Amino acid sequence: MARNRNSLQFDLFKKASEGLHGNITRKQYKYACKKFASWAKEQGFKKIENIDKDLIQEYSNHLQEDPISYSASTVHTYLAPICKAIGVNMREISKPKRKANTITKGRKEDANPYGKLQNNLPQFQRLVSLQKVLGIRRSELAKLKREDIKQKDGSIYVHVRKGKGGKSTYQLVLPKDEELVKNIFLEKSGGENIFTPEEMNNKIHLHALRREHGWDCYKFFKERLDNNIEYKRKLKAKLIWFFEYGHRDLKSDNLSKYEAKLNRFKNDMNDSPYILRGENKKRAIQNGKPVVYNRLALMAVSVLALSHWRLDVTVVNYIV
Template sequence: MKQRTRQLTYALRANLESMAAYGESKKLYKDKTNAMRRQKYRELIYKGISRADIHKELLHIDAAKDKIFSYSTMKNYIRFVKDFAAFVYTKTSTSRVSVEDSIKYIRPYIDSLISKGDSPNTINLKLSAVCKATGQYVVDYTHPIRRYSDVTRSTKAAVRDKYNDKRAAAALELNRSIGLRRNELARVSINDIYLGEKCAYIYSKGKGGKNNITYISDPAKLDILYKYMSQAITEGRETLLSKEQMNHDADLHHARAMCAVDEYNRILQDIHKNPEQREFYKSYIKNIFKKYNKPLLEDLDKPYYLRGAGKTLCISQGKSYIFDRVAVLYVSLTILHHFRSDTTVQHYLIK
């Protein structure tokens, strides 16, 4: 008896859920991917393949092709493939389409997202989810190019925040001071905070199960952190915020971005007032890169210059497109837990 085709939504979801790799090291897979690509590059160069064709070939090598390291990524991907399955239904009038047969609808799906007016960033995210679930590669599908300057998420306080001001006030105020992601903020407990002399270290579990340490030394932000620690202790609660204080859809990512901007400006002001502090910050940055066994490829003595659309955006807003690389990387390491200036500048500081 022929087995009935499973509903596409559930088949795609099952594929994604089988890829769960929460807690595994994403870096190990990146290193493995780079090693595999280097080996393949040498093989293809030896065969006389053109560099353009080699580049296309290397983009299909990914050791983490069947891995999803973050629960939040999994949740979003499941939502996106549900949208794709609904689109396939409009074309086939049936929900029972095999994963293999659904692949031919990826191109029309992209075109529908474009015609609907979805942003390049949104289209890329949805396409990434669909390709992950169907075993395809994003690079095989032409789609609008994502540019940092075009990303509008969290560029300003969300409209909904003013309706959430009572429920979200605590989370927004606290996250403007410590800059965590929503899930990290919800999980952080009193026991995750170590108080030093005029500073605080907040230990959290980040994306992909990465262990992060957020360093807070701004006196004003420390006062806010102490306030919520005291409240939690008084109420006999382990977590810094209660479930009720996290029960809202306010844009906490905007608060995280503003925390980064505040810290960048504070460090920049400190360096201008006390030039000798630059060496302190440079030393701190070098030690963190060494601690995590990462190569510091950026020249700390050279400013970071925005180019292209990012530069144009800053000029149109009357902002500087030149950033102090030391201050940027310090914020990257202590607040945002990134190791690259471009990520911090283009995703946080210019927004």
């Protein structure tokens, strides 16, 4: 970090990193703040109080026009901490839309042929079996312990102690997979990691399995919502509880931000259908996927299966 504690870079990162616990996210934010501060100073802006929405929009335009040709996801990554630090909603900034046809992670079958082969090796069967029905991130799998399997309201959950952004989350286990998950967890002793370092030392397409799990979860939630009106009320209440649990630190630190984020979260679960358009629609048709989705089912996938909390990320990266 910059030595000058009054520097623009330092002030941006200090505000942007509030509530963050994950080292990877902090490193991304630190680099993004450094990059923005360097550009802003070239424009004559050296203090955080002089940064506003219009300047962030200019920066977004600059990134899109750069000869490096940043991807839409990279532009979003560079803008996110700046918007957070200044208190600007990302939705107010014009930027390229992330499209399904630009996402390659976990999609290319031939990207890692050795990893594909490892899926079928006996020493990795426990890992592959659990990932197919849990779909969490590699770093999260490595930290799982026996005591991380939990039961609540008649359902089985797996406690991810330090997920994305360092947040503690709970991932729902679908009813059909409960027995498999129990067997894998309960064969270990208390305090013991579910997977050994040798099991985690692999090149398996874990993200591809995560995408497959996301789609399986969507079908599960949509089917239950289509056939049970009462389930809709219960699921919505459950998701709000998980939001409140996952954002309790934000509520304590900044109540107004928390309430604004909660209101956006609730609005994302409105009764209107989630309709794909443009490149995302084309991609869905090519892959034999629907172009119209149930919003509540998508949010259930986002929160209870993927820990993303955002419909656009869930659809573009995992569903389509």
